[in-house]
Amino acid sequence: xxxxxxxxxxxxxEEVRTFLKGWPLIGDEANLxxxxxxxxxxxxxxxxxxxxxxxxxxxxxxxxxxxxIKDQIVIKEFYAANAPRDLLSQGAGLLVPTLLEFGxxxxxxxxxxxxxxxxxxxxxxxxxxxxxxxxxxxxxxxRLEGDEWVINGQKIWTSSxxxxxxxxxxxxxxxxxxxxxxISYLLIxxxxxxxxxxxxxxxxxxxxxxxxxxxxxRIPAGNIVxxxxxxxxxxxxxxxxxxxxxxxxxxxNEALADLIAxxxxxxxNGRPAITDPGIRRRIAEIEGYVETSRxxxxxxxxxxxxxxxxxxxxxxxxxxxxxxxxxxxxMKCAYDLLGGDGVIAPTDADNEGWGQRDSTASxxxxxxxxSMGPAIAGGxxxxxxxxxxxxxxxxxRDMRPPK
Amino acid sequence: MDFGLSEEQEMLxxxxxxFAQNECPTTRLRELFDEGNGHDPALWQALxxxxxxxxxxxxxxxxxxxxxxxxxLVAEVLGEFALPSPFIGHxxxxxxxxxAGSEAQCASLLPALASGELIASIALQxxxxxxxxxxxxxxxxxxxxxxxxxxxxxxxxxxxxxVGVQGGEFVWxxxxxxxxxxxxxxxxxxxxxxxxxxxTGAQAIKLEGGPGxxxxxxxxxxxxxxxxxxxxxxKLIDLDVAYSLEREQFGQPIAQFQSIKHTIxxxxxxxxxxxxxxxxxxxxxxxxxxxxxxxxxxxxxxxTDRAMNAARESVELHGGYGFTWECEVQMWxxxxxxxxxxxxxxxxxxxxxxxxxxx
Numbered sequence: 067x068x069x070x071x072x073x074x075x076x077x078x079x080e081e082v083r084t085f086l087k088g089w090p091l092i093g094d095e096a097n098l099x100x101x102x103x104x105x106x107x108x109x110x111x112x113x114x115x116x117x118x119x120x121x122x123x124x125x126x127x128x129x130x131x132x133x134x135i136k137d138q139i140v141i142k143e144f145y146a147a148n149a150p151r152d153l154l155s156q157g158a159g160l161l162v163p164t165l166l167e168f169g170x171x172x173x174x175x176x177x178x179x180x181x182x183x184x185x186x187x188x189x190x191x192x193x194x195x196x197x198x199x200x201x202x203x204x205x206x207x208x209r210l211e212g213d214e215w216v217i218n219g220q221k222i223w224t225s226s227x228x229x230x231x232x233x234x235x236x237x238x239x240x241x242x243x244x245x246x247x248x249i250s251y252l253l254i255x256x257x258x259x260x261x262x263x264x265x266x267x268x269x270x271x272x273x274x275x276x277x278x279x280x281x282x283x284r285i286p287a288g289n290i291v292x293x294x295x296x297x298x299x300x301x302x303x304x305x306x307x308x309x310x311x312x313x314x315x316x317x318x319n320e321a322l323a324d325l326i327a328x329x330x331x332x333x334x335n336g337r338p339a340i341t342d343p344g345i346r347r348r349i350a351e352i353e354g355y356v357e358t359s360r361x362x363x364x365x366x367x368x369x370x371x372x373x374x375x376x377x378x379x380x381x382x383x384x385x386x387x388x389x390x391x392x393x394x395x396x397m398k399c400a401y402d403l404l405g406g407d408g409v410i411a412p413t414d415a416d417n418e419g420w421g422q423r424d425s426t427a428s429x430x431x432x433x434x435x436x437s438m439g440p441a442i443a444g445g446x447x448x449x450x451x452x453x454x455x456x457x458x459x460x461x462x463r464d465m466r467p468p469k
Numbered sequence: 470m471d472f473g474l475s476e477e478q479e480m481l482x483x484x485x486x487x488f489a490q491n492e493c494p495t496t497r498l499r500e501l502f503d504e505g506n507g508h509d510p511a512l513w514q515a516l517x518x519x520x521x522x523x524x525x526x527x528x529x530x531x532x533x534x535x536x537x538x539x540x541x542l543v544a545e546v547l548g549e550f551a552l553p554s555p556f557i558g559h560x561x562x563x564x565x566x567x568x569a570g571s572e573a574q575c576a577s578l579l580p581a582l583a584s585g586e587l588i589a590s591i592a593l594q595x596x597x598x599x600x601x602x603x604x605x606x607x608x609x610x611x612x613x614x615x616x617x618x619x620x621x622x623x624x625x626x627x628x629x630x631x632v633g634v635q636g637g638e639f640v641w642x643x644x645x646x647x648x649x650x651x652x653x654x655x656x657x658x659x660x661x662x663x664x665x666x667x668x669t670g671a672q673a674i675k676l677e678g679g680p681g682x683x684x685x686x687x688x689x690x691x692x693x694x695x696x697x698x699x700x701x702x703x704k705l706i707d708l709d710v711a712y713s714l715e716r717e718q719f720g721q722p723i724a725q726f727q728s729i730k731h732t733i734x735x736x737x738x739x740x741x742x743x744x745x746x747x748x749x750x751x752x753x754x755x756x757x758x759x760x761x762x763x764x765x766x767x768x769x770x771x772x773t774d775r776a777m778n779a780a781r782e783s784v785e786l787h788g789g790y791g792f793t794w795e796c797e798v799q800m801w802x803x804x805x806x807x808x809x810x811x812x813x814x815x816x817x818x819x820x821x822x823x824x825x826x827x828x
Contacts, residue, residue, distance in 0.1 A: 357746060365745045
């Protein structure tokens with residue numbers, strides 16, 4: 067056990083810090099629109115070998131030798147400098163790893179580079195009205211007619227579909243095959259005639275997720291990843307990436323710091339809430355969870371870095387529920403500190419969703435509401451508990467009706 | 470940057486685990502539990518021969534020269550087997566000498582402890598809520614010790630006691646000396662007998678390190694109790710899994726019911742990730758002095774609190790059987806009660822970690 071960086075990694079960190087002096091941009095570049103500035107800097111990060119380290123150069127990455135500690139240094143330093151690095155969008159975060167693993171050469175060349183730059187936005191078409199936790203029961207149909215897939219049916223809870231140019235998703239292509247074996251992973255241009263996006267209003271007031279309807283929508287037969295009927299296996303790989311996106315220890319440390327700041331500002335029984343023994347203990351109890359998360363992540367990171375991930379499988383499969391629950395403890399405590407201010411918040415249509423670090427009273431109210439999201443998105447907590455029980459502790463699978 | 474165990478550390482745990490499996494399986498644990506001495510001289514002797522009695526004692530003083538983290542790793546395994554032994558008190562007495570003893574005192578006191586020839590324990594707490602060094606009232610004047618200490622683990626089998634006195638200093642006393650009276654308190658955990666020890670002018674020697682060393686010992690106590698509770702709670706989850714697979718109701722193993730499966734998954738969520746918490750507390754005691762007190766308090770509060778919850782859930786999961794003396798769950802339940810209650814409750818350690826965390 068040694069929490070210091072080696073000389074090589076210390077030198078690497080210095081190198082990254084020097085590079086980051088180039089952000090924010092200066093001179094003429096500073097006058098460009100924000101998005102363009104980010105793209106310029108991200109490109110420099112790729113050229114310097116810091117951004118998209120695991121993606122081959124030919125597809126727009128920087129193709130660095132695998133070094134988890136360097137990855138971690140880049141994430142920490144870029145984060146501290148608030149500098150643009152790897153996009154964590156559905157495209158760059160979820161589709162790209164899937165295509166790199168399962169895609170054809172042509173698909174990689176065509177889709178990976180614009181997903182990395184964010185020029186092409188992707189949405190994920192998985193859930194359906196009748197298929198949530200039991201995703202493999204999905205019914206949205208794609209039928210091969212000549213050299214086209216003809217798609218009919220509906221997807222739901224499709225985040226950012228209204229801004230996406232492309233969808234990757236799961237469709238039933240082999241209606242006669244067994245449940246898991248009749249699904250294919252397809253790539254669909256959102257401007258295909260017969261694709262209609264209808265926004266859904268969330269409880270926070272905004273419109274982030276959508277319903278997507280398909281009526282005889284026709285896409286080329288080649289827009290399939292891996293073979294017919296293999297979509298389920300392909301999607302399992304993607305879900306792993308999604309769960310990794312959701313457990314972000316930085317987010318939790320920030321939220322705890324924000325909570326402590328809030329307790330200093332707010333008043334309870336005529337004095338600063340932070341001096342109230344009950345509130346102090348409650349925050350200290352929450353800190354126990356936040357520290358557990360931080361250190362458990364360090365342990366998993368070390369296991370991965372040593373190539374011994376098998377030794378940290380249990381804590382790894384626990385990350386999502388653990389971080390969801392810990393974030394909710396923070397938000398519940400913050401909400402109690404707000405008192406009557408807890409009832410005032412805008413429910414505007416442009417409320418964007420979770421991840422907004424707004425420490426005004428109404429910002430906390432929205433954070434309190436949005437903290438429900440991670441308990442559902444990317445695998446509901448109740449289903450995660452099944453997975454922990456079954457794969458983590460060897461308990462029997464749920465009884466299911468015969469197929 | 471590496472936050473994991475070394476091969477030697479993994480082997481240390483496996484060695485002690487293998488030993489405990491053979492020498493203190495549940496059948497033997499039950500006998501020792503009913504005897505209520507919390508001590509089996511043969512078991513202790515064998516542990517001492519493995520080096521467990523003097524793990525952190527420097528090699529030149531007859532110990533294994535290992536780190537505090539290694540000690541915590543052994544505490545986890547002994548907690549896992551609820552192994553009755555004076556290990557925790559003995560190890561903490563050694564930590565006290567390492568912290569507060571002069572070079573000459575270390576050289577004269579440590580070898581007999583490292584070999585296991587002498588058993589030691591610590592006497593710090595003075596009442597239900599008086600455990601912090603700043604509150605100690607026991608007096609040391611001339612070479613005489615007076616005062617009362619309570620919840621002293623294994624005092625009846627200990628040869629020596631490390632006693633905290635007014636001013637946050639330590640003295641070293643022979644339990645057979647005149648003026649030392651040991652009264653058994655009837656502890657709930659029969660693997661950890663507790664005594665009240667009254668000193669009336671008992672001859673003792675003062676460790677020369679002076680004040681300022683006491684909080685380090687409390688940090689060590691908090692980290693070791695956290696490791697013990699972690700091991701105990703992990704064992705309870707294993708028992709829950711085994712029982713839920715074996716016990717049938719409505720024609721199926723109860724593990725098939727989501728209420729049971731989710732209960733076990735939630736206990737896992739509470740306990741398994743917290744392993745890193747006690748590792749870090751122990752590592753901080755070895756290498757990150759500025760972090761050590763806060764890390765120890767967080768680990769003690771969080772792990773013993775969650776472990777106690779796991780113990781209560783485990784009793785419930787075992788149904789009527791879970792409430793019996795016969796059911797093995799009760800032994801770990803009580804072990805965790807001790808880990809949670811002594812040397813600062815979760816509330817007290819949360820107050821401490823909040824203050825140390827700057828809020």
